[in-house]
Amino acid sequence: MTSPQRLPISLTPLDVALDALLNGLEPVAPVGVTLQEALRCIAAGMPPLPACPPRDTAVADGYAFCARDLVGASSYSPLALSAPPVWVEAGEAIPEACDCVLDSDSVDLSGPLPQVLAEAIPGQGVRRAGGDIAAGCLLVEAGRRVLPRDLLMARTAGVERLNVRRPRLGIVNVPGGSVTADLIAESAQATGAETVSFTAAGRDAGSIAAALDDGACDLLLIVGGSGVGRTDAAVTALAARGKVLAHGIALQPGRTSAVGRLSNTPVVVLPGAPDHALAAWWTLALPAVDRLSGRRQRKTVNLPLARKIASHVGIAEIVLLERKQDTWTTLAVGELSLGAIARAEAWLAVSGGSEGFAASAPVDAYMLRD
Missing domain, CATH: 3.40.980.10 (MoaB/Mog-like domain)
Structure with a gap:
């Protein structure tokens, strides 16, 4: 039939x-999903994040000090301490009066009094409050795809769910x-x-x-x-x-x-x-x-063509492209083999009102590979 x-x-x-x-x-409409479910989805509106870390924290294991108290300290002129210094682990908040962290090799505890063998500058060995995430910043802008690095930010800030349009x-x-x-x-x-x-x-x-x-x-x-x-x-x-x-x-x-x-x-x-x-x-x-x-307009990559593209007027034709030496090399026009599809890095559609593009003409192409 x-x-x-x-x-x-x-x-x-x-x-x-x-x-x-x-x-x-x-x-x-936006929906709240787990971080794992949010990956690759398009973000919707989200509240601003708090500062992270919320307080100054140690970047490495060591002893917490106030830098101005260590001026002049060296192995030739050790600075004796009246009390043992405070030890902090990496990621821990440092004491309020401290602004630097020295490693264990810079402090001698073998004698009757602890001695400091090196100077330091304010902020040495320390991540300042908000150093990872500034207070008030957005985790993901609305309309942008959620990427693995966004999930890292979310986990660091203690966020468990994200608003997305799915x-x-x-x-x-x-x-x-x-x-x-x-x-x-x-x-x-x-x-x-x-x-x-x-x-x-x-x-x-x-x-x-x-x-x-x-x-x-x-x-x-x-x-x-x-x-x-x-x-x-x-x-x-x-x-x-x-x-x-x-x-x-x-x-x-x-x-x-x-x-x-x-x-x-x-x-x-x-x-x-x-x-x-x-x-x-x-x-x-x-x-x-x-x-x-609700995705923002997809970005294109603009490069000149290595060779001209000839197209039939009246029909929009799909062109597959491969990037070589900062130019677009044409793999296929209108007839797309599976081999060309597998190799292609980008595509564009030649408008039905166009006869194509001249060699060296800059064209915008949509990327196929992230």
Whole structure:
């Protein structure tokens, strides 16, 4: 039986499809999660941190002193003490009247009176109050991804939970494309989103439609079945349950992608081929995830091109890049082999209104590797 799915005569420009997908989309509400759960999520508003350490502390094991009391002390002119000095371990608060720490080799305890054999300067061997974390600073700025070093700060400050925006992504795998579905699920997890995956009972429209659930997610991804093959029916299933905003995107690879709505939930239908699915993920699904996460605009790296990039007018083409000697070297344009995908360090989309870029032209590319 011939599939009822057909691409329209005129493909939808990528920017038009993306605008339709993002229309009305707002960041999800912040939630409090454990530090382990917060890793890679997008931070929401957080209260300022207290000073850390709260008091001056010893950086190393040794004896605590006031530096001005040690002026002139040396091995040739030891300074005798009337009482044993106070020993402090690294990380301990030093006594109020002290402002430096000397190691054990600088103090002689073998005689009847303790003797100091070296001078010191204020702050020597000491971490000042607020030296690690200044009072009032933010652990993570809202809209930024939580990194391992942020968790170090949190643990040091005694923070146990962080506020993040963590959208829920539902991923429906159309049978026959599990490799691509795993790729998209792992890509989604890398954004810090909470993902739930389902596999439709079959490739027919009824089975796919039955697997669609808008109540359990903030963004729904359907992987596979977006084309015009005899067993492709994902877009037909979406039309039966919701609304198709665009099917057939002026994107290479990824032209059989679709965007739509299931009730109020945005939907992206990604092709089953890995390269086509990645193109749709980068240009359609990932911007939706970023909008839901409240993420700041992703940073790009600007470098000149080693060679020119020629592109077809009317279709946005994905370009894979590798960095060599502070230039972007093109690995693939429009047709993305798995080898090129594995090697690529960055990507960019040549606009459908552009014929490409000249050699040595500076271009902004999104990094694929952190």
